[in-house]
Amino acid sequence: MTEKKRLFSLRAVLGLVALLALGACNQGQEGQQGVEQQPRPLPVKELHRSTVVVQKEYAATLEGVVTVEVRPQVGGTLQEIAVDEGQAVDAGQLLFTIDQRPYREALNAAVAARQSAEAAVALADIDVKKYKPLVENKVVSDIKLLEAEAARRSVRAQLAQARAAEEQARIDLGYTHIEAPVSGYIAAIPFRLGSLVRAGQDEALTTLTDVSRVHAYFSLSEVDFVRFKQQFDGATVEEKLVSVPPVTLELADGSLYGENGKLDAVGGQFERTTASVRFRATFPNEHGLLRSGNTGTVRIAWTYSDMITVPQSATMDLQDRVFVFRVNDDNTVARTPVTVAGVSGGEYLISEGLANGDRIVLSGFSRLPDGTPIQPVDPDAKESSAEDAEQQTNQAEGA
Numbered sequence: 001m002t003e004k005k006r007l008f009s010l011r012a013v014l015g016l017v018a019l020l021a022l023g024a025c026n027q028g029q030e031g032q033q034g035v036e037q038q039p040r041p042l043p044v045k046e047l048h049r050s051t052v053v054v055q056k057e058y059a060a061t062l063e064g065v066v067t068v069e070v071r072p073q074v075g076g077t078l079q080e081i082a083v084d085e086g087q088a089v090d091a092g093q094l095l096f097t098i099d100q101r102p103y104r105e106a107l108n109a110a111v112a113a114r115q116s117a118e119a120a121v122a123l124a125d126i127d128v129k130k131y132k133p134l135v136e137n138k139v140v141s142d143i144k145l146l147e148a149e150a151a152r153r154s155v156r157a158q159l160a161q162a163r164a165a166e167e168q169a170r171i172d173l174g175y176t177h178i179e180a181p182v183s184g185y186i187a188a189i190p191f192r193l194g195s196l197v198r199a200g201q202d203e204a205l206t207t208l209t210d211v212s213r214v215h216a217y218f219s220l221s222e223v224d225f226v227r228f229k230q231q232f233d234g235a236t237v238e239e240k241l242v243s244v245p246p247v248t249l250e251l252a253d254g255s256l257y258g259e260n261g262k263l264d265a266v267g268g269q270f271e272r273t274t275a276s277v278r279f280r281a282t283f284p285n286e287h288g289l290l291r292s293g294n295t296g297t298v299r300i301a302w303t304y305s306d307m308i309t310v311p312q313s314a315t316m317d318l319q320d321r322v323f324v325f326r327v328n329d330d331n332t333v334a335r336t337p338v339t340v341a342g343v344s345g346g347e348y349l350i351s352e353g354l355a356n357g358d359r360i361v362l363s364g365f366s367r368l369p370d371g372t373p374i375q376p377v378d379p380d381a382k383e384s385s386a387e388d389a390e391q392q393t394n395q396a397e398g399a
Contacts, residue, residue, distance in 0.1 A: 043362040044327050044376035047308045047354055054344045055299045057250070058218040058279075062294040065282070066182050066210035073175040074098060075198035078191055085189050088288070089180045089208070096178040096205055098197065103173040110166035117159035124152030184210035185291070214283050214290045216249060216261060218298050219276035231303065237266050247281050250297040257296070259284045304342060308350040314362045315348060322348065325368060327359040332373050 080097035083089055127148040134140045187207035191197065197205065220228060234240035246260035260283075267278035281298055283290065315322050315338070326336040338353030354360070361368070362379055 039331065039373045039375040040364070040368075041375040041377045042364045043379040044359050044374075045310075045314070045362055045379055046357060046359050047310065049306050049308055049356045052304045052307050052309060052344055052349060054302045054304060054342055054349070055248075056224070056302050056342075057297045057299055058220070060216040060218040060249070060281070060296050060298045062214045062216050062290055062292060062296060064184065064209035064211040064292045065213045065215060066184065067292060068181050068184075068208045069204040070095060070178060070181075070206050070208055071199075071204050072096075072098060072178065072197045072201065073199050074103065074172050076102070076176065076196070078193055078195045078197060081189065081191075081193060083186050083189075085186055085206075087186045089183065089186060091180055091183045093180045094177060095180055095186075095208075098176040098178070100173060100176045103169065103176055107166070107169040107173050110162070110169040114159065114162035114166045117155065117162040120155040121152065121159050124148065124155045128152055178205065180208055182208060182210045183212070184208045185288070209292045211285050211288055211291055214285045214292070214294075216281045216283060216296060216298050217278060218281070219271070219274065219278055221276050222270065225277050227302065241266065245301055247301075248299045249281075249283055250299060252295055257283065257290070261298070263300075302342070304349050307341065308354050308356070308358075309344065309347045310338075310350055310354070310360060311362065312343075312346050312348055314360055316365070324354070325361040325365045326354070327361060327374065327376060330373070331376060332371050333361060333365070333368055334370050 076098040078096060079099050080094075082094045082096065089095070128145070131140065131145040131148045135142045135145045185208070187209065189206045190203060191205055229237070229240065232240040233243045241263050244263045246262060248260055249257040251257055261281040263279060263281050265280040270277045310324060315324050317323075321337050322340055323335050323337050325333045327333055336353055338348075338350045340348045341351035342349040359376070361374065368374075
């Protein structure tokens with residue numbers, strides 16, 4: 001009898017333990033369901049329209065206002081190279097000298113030919129004067145006078161040719177002194193003393209660049225060109241260029257050039273391969289810090305009116321479209337497509353898809369179906385509150 005009581009008591013204890021375990025399991029499941037049904041705390045921002053100034057950047061190449069290839073106009077050997085590579089020169093300064101001796105002798109021969117022609121003209125004048133009274137007095141036939149006048153015209157023509165030949169000889173002699181056509185800087189000089197050069201050769205003696213001002217060339221897409229015409233005042237492109245504010249130049253090392261530039265020219269047509277049009281900005285370069293061949297980035301201030309800005313981190317890309325998670329009045333979320341008009345730093349400029357006063361979820365929306373209720377959290381709240389909300393969000397996502 002005692003053994004039966006012990007067995008009954010053991011069975012009762014085991015049954016009680018099973019009931020307690022089952023109750024605890026049910027309470028755990030109910031608690032988990034309660035956590036899942038609890039709205040997730042997520043940072044939410046209210047949006048407002050505003051005017052935004054965006055510095056758009058365009059890759060540019062720099063060139064001096066004047067770039068001249070210095071080429072020989074006559075042939076011969078180089079007797080003097082009066083400048084060095086990279087040297088600054090003034091307009092009219094001597095650069096090269098070609099052997100002058102053959103051209104000086106050619107000039108001497110031309111001068112002699114001109115003097116001979118002048119003498120022949122003088123003799124022809126004497127003949128005409130001699131025959132005029134003889135013809136008038138019927139001493140000789142008038143044919144003699146006509147012949148003398150014709151001979152005079154011939155030698156006068158020869159004199160004109162001799163004078164032209166002399167002038168050409170002087171020009172050729174002058175070409176042996178090659179001077180700088182403009183002020184600027186000397187580029188590479190591929191020739192040395194004694195090198196044979198000739199007129200019309202393919203390779204230039206050097207290149208001379210005037211960099212007192214520099215042109216920055218860059219391209220605008222069709223979309224930006226349309227926006228350019230819409231944004232700036234003026235009936236023509238030239239008038240619009242006048243109304244564009246000064247532009248800035250970022251150098252290759254990331255530093256900002258100390259002088260502002262001005263847009264002053266637009267290409268006449270679009271390039272078919274790139275669907276872009278060429279623009280030109282001119283920058284002062286008094287100290288010669290910029291050189292032809294430099295690269296940089298031109299920055300133009302574009303003004304966007306009545307725009308909504310959202311952080312890029314608050315958007316998601318799906319099938320070439322951009323979406324945000326808009327918060328409805330009942331604090332449920334709706335994935336909403338938006339149209340991006342531009343980028344300013346880390347923010348998108350939204351032209352369509354959102355209205356003034358709309359709210360969006362800033363983060364934590366990676367697994368957030370449409371219609372999900374959330375608990376909006378002020379993103380500007382204290383750091384501790386934000387950390388607590390983030391921990392709750394992570395716990396909810398892990399669940």
